[in-house]
Amino acid sequence: MNTNTVAVMLREMKQDGPTPATRFKHFIGDYGILLIFAALLIFLAFAAPNFLTLDNIVNVVRQSSIIGIVALGMTFIMITSGIDLSVGSVVGLAGMVFAILAPASGSALWIPLIVGLSVGLLVGFLSAALVVWGKVLPFLATLATMAIARTAALVLTDGQVVSGLSGPAEWLGAGFIGPIPVPVIIFIVAAFICDFVLSRTKFGSHVYAVGGNEESSRKVGISVSRVLFTVYLIGGGLAALGGLVLTARLNGAAPTAGLTYELQVIAAVVIGGTSLFGGVGTIRGTVIGVLLLGVVMNGMNLLGVSSYYQQGVQGVILVLAVLLTRWKSD
Numbered sequence: 436m437n438t439n440t441v442a443v444m445l446r447e448m449k450q451d452g453p454t455p456a457t458r459f460k461h462f463i464g465d466y467g468i469l470l471i472f473a474a475l476l477i478f479l480a481f482a483a484p485n486f487l488t489l490d491n492i493v494n495v496v497r498q499s500s501i502i503g504i505v506a507l508g509m510t511f512i513m514i515t516s517g518i519d520l521s522v523g524s525v526v527g528l529a530g531m532v533f534a535i536l537a538p539a540s541g542s543a544l545w546i547p548l549i550v551g552l553s554v555g556l557l558v559g560f561l562s563a564a565l566v567v568w569g570k571v572l573p574f575l576a577t578l579a580t581m582a583i584a585r586t587a588a589l590v591l592t593d594g595q596v597v598s599g600l601s602g603p604a605e606w607l608g609a610g611f612i613g614p615i616p617v618p619v620i621i622f623i624v625a626a627f628i629c630d631f632v633l634s635r636t637k638f639g640s641h642v643y644a645v646g647g648n649e650e651s652s653r654k655v656g657i658s659v660s661r662v663l664f665t666v667y668l669i670g671g672g673l674a675a676l677g678g679l680v681l682t683a684r685l686n687g688a689a690p691t692a693g694l695t696y697e698l699q700v701i702a703a704v705v706i707g708g709t710s711l712f713g714g715v716g717t718i719r720g721t722v723i724g725v726l727l728l729g730v731v732m733n734g735m736n737l738l739g740v741s742s743y744y745q746q747g748v749q750g751v752i753l754v755l756a757v758l759l760t761r762w763k764s765d
Contacts, residue, residue, distance in 0.1 A: 467759040468706060468707070468708065468720075468723060468724070468727065468756055468759065469723060471727070471752075471755070472723060472726070472727045472730070475727070475730060475731065475734070476730065478734075479730065479734040479737070482734075482738060483734060483737040483738055485737060486733075486734065486737055489614075491733070491737075493614070493615070493616065493619070494733070495726070495729045495730060495733045496616075496619050496622075496726070496729070497616045497618055497619055498729055498732075498733070499622075499725050499726055499728070499729030500616075500618040500619050500621065500622035500680070501526075501618060501622075501677045501680055501681050501684070502677075502696065502699050502700060502703060502725055502728070502729075503622045503626070503703070503721075503722065503725040503726075504621065504622050504625055504673055504676055504677040504680065505522050505526065505673055505674045505677040505696060505700045506700045506703045506704050506707075506721050506724070506725050507625055507626060507629045507673050507718060507721060508522070508629075508669050508670035508671070508672065508673030508674060509522060509670055509700050509701065509704050509721075510629070510633070510704050510707075510709055510716055510717075510718055510721045511629070511633065511642060511666040511669050511670060512573075512666050512667060512669075512670045513646075513701075513704055513705075513709045513710075513711065513713070513716060514633075514642050514643060514646045514666075514709060514710075514713060514714065514715070514716045515642055515645045515646040515662065515663060515666050515713055516645075516646045516649075516711075516712055516713025516714070517566065517573040517663070517666070517667070517713075518573050518574055518577065518701070518711075519559075519562060519573070519577045519667065519670045519671075519674075519697070520574065520577040520578050520581045520697050521558055521562060521577045521578075521580040521581040521584055521671075521674075521697070522670065522671075522674040522677075522693075522696060522697050522700055523581070523674075523693040523694055523695060523696035523697040523698075523700075524558075524580075524581045524582075524583075524584035524585040524588065524693060525554070525555045525558050525559075525584050525671055525674035525675055525678060525693070526674055526675075526677050526678035526681060526692060526693030526696055527584070527585065527588045527678065527688070527689070527690060527691060527692040527693040527694070528554055528558070528584045528585070528587050528588040528591075528678070529551045529552070529554045529555050529674070529675035529676075529678035529679060530551070530678035530679060530681055530682035530688040530692050530693070531588045531591055531592065531597060531682075531688045531689075531690060531692070532547070532550055532551050532554050532591070533547045533548070533550075533551035533604075533678070533679045533682050533683075533688065534597040534598070534600060534682050534687055534688035535547075535591065535592070535597055535688075536550055536551075537600055537604040538604075544602075544603045544604055547604070548679065551675055551678065551679050552672055552675045552676060552679070553675075554675055555671040555672045555673070555674050555675025555676070555678070556668055556671050556672050556675070557671070558580050558583075558584050558671045558674075559667040559668045559669070559670055559671020559672065559674075560664070560667070560668060560671070561580050561583070562576050562577050562580045562667045562670075562671070563663055563664040563666075563667035563668065564664075565579065565580070566663060566667070567660045567663050567664060581697070585690075588690040588691075588692075589690045591690070592690060594690055595690075596687055596688070596689045596690075597687055597688050597689075598686060598687030598688075599686070599687065600682070600683060600686050600687060604683055605683055605686055606683070607679065607680060607683035608679075608680050608681065608682065608683025608684030608685070608686075609683065609684055609686070617680075618680045618684060621676070621680060625673065625676070626718055626722055629669075629718045630717075630718035630719060633717070633718055634717070634718070638662070638665070641657050641662050642662060642666060643714055644657055645657065645659050645662045645663070645713075646710075646713030646714035646715075647713065647714035648714075677693075677696075678692070678693060681693070699728065699749075702724075702728065702749060702752075702753045703721060703724040703725045703727075703728050704716070704721050704724060705724070705753060705756055705757060706723075706724035706727060706728065706752060706753060706756040707719075707720030707721040707722070707723050707724030707725070707756075708720035708724075708756070709721065711757075724756075727752065728749060728752070731745075731748060731749065731752065732745060732749075735748065
């Protein structure tokens with residue numbers, strides 16, 4: 436076979452492009468969860484008469500917003516092939532600090548807000564330091580910071596609940612701007628900012644590069660350490676923001692607040708298409724994953740499904756999302 440024959444064959448292969456089976460596989464891998472989401476909405480619209488009411492839709496998004504805020508930060512971390520098990524504890528600790536410092540009058544609300552957010556940044560910095568400088572696996576590093584943050588929340592109040600927020604502090608979680616709840620607005624704004632950073636900035640491209648191949652990223656001059664520190668700071672800061680909103684919504688804080696949030700957040704991010712192995716994921720996908728879980732929980736409540744089955748259903752959806760992603764990559 437001469438060189439000209441090979442060149443002709445290569446051109447023909449290039450023109451032919453992917454087979455219909457390959458295109459179908461990629462379509463299902465890219466849009467499978469979105470199709471499931473749409474099918475679920477249609478089913479609930481007929482099965483639960485109250486599902487499509489404005490009040491219920493607002494309620495679904497409001498209930499999902501706190502998990503959603505935390506999941507935005509987790510998306511950055513998981514794209515770098517990391518994970519953060521401390522986010523639930525950060526929600527509890529930041530919320531506790533906010534509740535302790537928030538004045539009844541709200542005249543100096545910026546102080547507890549800044550301190551509460553700083554708590555999340557501090558835990559994120561500690562996690563990043565263990566991962567980058569200590570060379571500890573992200574799973575183990577954030578397992579340690581999870582325990583530290585939860586212990587700090589318990590020690591601060593000797594395990595007691597702090598309640599009695601009022602004024603602007605309470606408005607942060609229970610207020611409205613027009614017909615839209617404040618937590619929903621915070622989630623939407625945070626999602627737009629995170630999507631812009633991840634998809635439109637140089638830093639965002641570095642996040643994907645580090646998750647795709649850390650060693651190659653170093654060779655092309657990307658500061659892997661800086662990227663990792665930044666994503667864990669983003670994750671800790673957004674987890675703290677979620678904690679502040681949760682505390683304001685509940686009009687108080689418990690040291691056990693945010694328990695198991697890390698599992699719900701990771702599930703939402705994975706369902707949204709972010710790979711557990713890094714390098715793949717979008718903020719838009721995470722938003723869909725968050726809303727899908729919220730709709731499932733709300734739909735099961737409206738249909739009177741026992742709470743015993745609800746976590747199992749979430750697990751089935753998570754497994755399905757992982758299988759779709761794996762099928763696409765095979």
